[in-house]
Amino acid sequence: MTAGRPLPQPTLASAEFWRSGADGVLRISHCDDCGRRFHPPLPLCPSCRGRSVALKPVSGRAVVVGFTVTHQSWLPSFPPPYVVAVVALAEDEGARLTTNIVGCEPDRVSVGMRVRVRFERTDDAENAEGDSGAGADAVYLPLFEPDPDADTPGPLPEPRQVRTAPRPLVSRHKYEDRVALTGVGQSRVGRRLMVDPLSLTVDACLAAVADAGLTLDEIDGLSTYPGPTPDGMSEGGITALTEALQLRPTWVNGAREVPGQIGSITAGMLAVAAGLCRHVLCFRTVWESSHNALVRAGRWPAATGRATGMFEWRSPFGAVSAAQWIGCNASHYMHRYGVGREALAAIAVTERAGAARNPEALYRDPLTLDDYYAARTVTTPFGLYDCDVPCDGAVAVVVSAVETAADRPRPPVLVEAAGTAILERLSWDQDTLGHVPQSLGPSAHLWTRTGLTPADVDVALLYDGFTFNALSWMEGLGFCGPGEVTDFLAGGRTIALDGDLPLNPHGGQLSAGRLHGYGFVREAMLQLRGEAHGRQVDGARTAVVTAGGGVPSGALLLRTP
Known part of the structure; x- marks a missing residue:
């Protein structure tokens, strides 16, 4: 034993x-x-x-x-x-x-x-x-x-094709066409701020409502991810914010099982499109950095007890971090396609260059390829710079009925399409091996809801809990074929600010801080409104946003009017 x-x-x-x-x-x-x-x-x-x-x-x-x-x-x-x-x-x-x-x-x-x-x-x-x-x-x-009796390697499962599996549109009337993103706000972001997370949420929400030119009394819907949850991943959910701001919403959502963290925004879009609400305030708060510090100091009890839920099948083997689960998939990808860490390095170094242009980013010091490869190993194939940065912060987004957009003080951001389909098993180990689970299904679904193609995307805001996540989304969305991303990136030139597909110009979660999906929506809105000062992608009119470090996940295609 x-x-x-x-x-x-x-x-x-x-x-x-x-x-x-x-x-x-x-x-x-x-x-x-x-x-x-x-x-x-x-x-x-x-x-x-x-x-x-x-x-x-x-x-x-x-x-x-x-x-x-x-x-x-x-x-x-x-x-x-x-x-x-x-x-x-x-x-x-x-x-x-x-x-x-x-x-x-x-x-x-x-x-x-x-x-x-x-x-x-x-x-x-x-x-x-x-x-x-x-x-x-x-x-x-x-x-x-x-196995002492084995003298040759065993067979590997072949990748399963999901790109042709999405159902066709059930109606020519798309719910995406009935909404607009009209406001966005962000709190302070930092490491170990030791600030009440609900206070951060209030700051972000007040900023978003003001950005949309609304009053709190005009907010008739609330949507968040993941609702009340421990471990520094929530401010307390819908109940906490409703009490803090004394709101009277017609509709609320605080679900965890939605298409990625931005699935809470998709839910708000559906409520607006259905006529339940005119202005839904969507928000996401993390305070992981402070929470972890409190646990280490003995000021907050660590989780105890037997492993339940998905951890029943992982914790007994020491597989307690998404880094390990995703690392298994990354090793399969690298073996299948005969590549090393070059693509991962290009993503990390390019995003750090973006963070240097972003005064809000947590890590802005230059990062070279030598620095990347010399960093300590966390869990293979990931080193320190392959992993995103836990932080404290909140982001809020206002989803409005599209007919109200002309009355807002800032240019609206329109939603061209949403990808939410589940085409793979919702499992970290039982289906997709060569990519992060659930990067393929939502990606395939996204393109069935628009006449645009990957070639029309001006800037990519792709979830990067780990460098391999962003790699998976790039291939899943069809910017290149399976196993082709190393060549596609051209050492990072393709995803640079002046490249063909600028990636996470704000630094992403790898350098700007893990705002758990919502930070990408904010950056997309700033880019499309021409407000990403110091890191603006020239002529950005279409942005793709993805969120979800695994299962389930989702994608949004955003555009200017």
């Missing part, structure tokens, strides 16, 4: 899986109707939707289809370096597990490596001492080690 390894919380659906390795045999959900194996357990087969599903034994042999070597200490029980991997079962490449590769040095692990299962029993600490039986509280974690 490994002391301190986080335990999963078995559910009514998963308890049998976590117990089933007691005899050293891996058991995976199997559909008797079509023969498909799948993971994690579901009540229906994901292929045929049959109900004849049950755990069945498999050989325990698998192939590494993505991995990351973690060098940063996220959990005391996982001293680095250690390997987090996604493995595909030999019997069905569509059935995959996030796990650890053990029994070899981390630098020996590779995509295509054949492995076999071995189980590790874990218990609650109070039940572990002197207990050598199976125990009701014991779970059996499937870890994988090199």
Whole structure:
């Protein structure tokens, strides 16, 4: 047993899986109707939707289809370096597990490596001492080690094509045509501001309402992401802001499961287009930097307890950061297309050059390629400059009925199209491997709702929680083909301020700070209004914005009138 390894919380659906390795045999959900194996357990087969599903034994042999070597200490029980991997079962490449590769040095692990299962029993600490039986509280974690009988690499799943899958328009009347973005505001942004997050939200919202030439009494809708949530990712949601500003909205939304963080803006657009509201105030607040400082100082309790939700399948293996999950996909991409980190480096260095022109950016010092490659490794293939910057700040956007736009003091920004379709499994490891999950579906959907094409885009505001996110969006949106972005970027010339596709001219989340999607909408609005002083893209009339570091995600195509 490994002391301190986080335990999963078995559910009514998963308890049998976590117990089933007691005899050293891996058991995976199997559909008797079509023969498909799948993971994690579901009540229906994901292929045929049959109900004849049950755990069945498999050989325990698998192939590494993505991995990351973690060098940063996220959990005391996982001293680095250690390997987090996604493995595909030999019997069905569509059935995959996030796990650890053990029994070899981390630098020996590779995509295509054949492995076999071995189980590790874990218990609650109070039940572990002197207990050598199976125990009701014991779970059996499937870890994988090199397969001694294998002498050649294993097969890899082929990419699944989703570009032709979006449904056609159901109506020629687009809801996007009925709205305009009329106001935008931002609070102070900084590292460890130690400011009440609701105060930051109020600052951004008041600025956005004033920017739109409205009063608070004219705001009849509120929409935010993700609503009340811990860990420095919210100011308290709709309830907190309504109380602070004493608003009387007709409609509100504080949902987490929307198409990316900007899905809250899409929701506001739908409310306006449906005639529920005329002016929806959309907002997003983060205070991660201060929250993390409070936890480290012992002034805020750290999260405890067994791993639940999606973390049930990740935390027991030390896979607690999106850097690790996305790192697995990045390793698959680099192996499949035979490329290194050159594209990632170009994105990081170019965005830092943009931040140098932005007085609001958190990191403005020059960043060279030598600096990029010399930086400490966080989790392969990501170094320090591949990762965005946690910060404190708030952004607010006003969505108005398009017929009111002429009465606003600033030029409106129109919404040409929104991409929201889910065409891939909403999973970090069970479907898309070569890109960030959910960068392909919304991208394909976006272009079905407009006559414009990627060639019409003047500036790209692409989510960059990690450099690989921006890479995935560029290929997903069709600016280049799969595996082609390294050549497309031309060492960064293509995405420079004067390039063919300027990328995140404000510095993005990599250098300006992680405002979690909304910062990209603000920058797009400033660019299209000609107000991005010092970093203005000449003649910008069309901007694409994406948000979501994984599942689900969304995209907006914005334009001038």
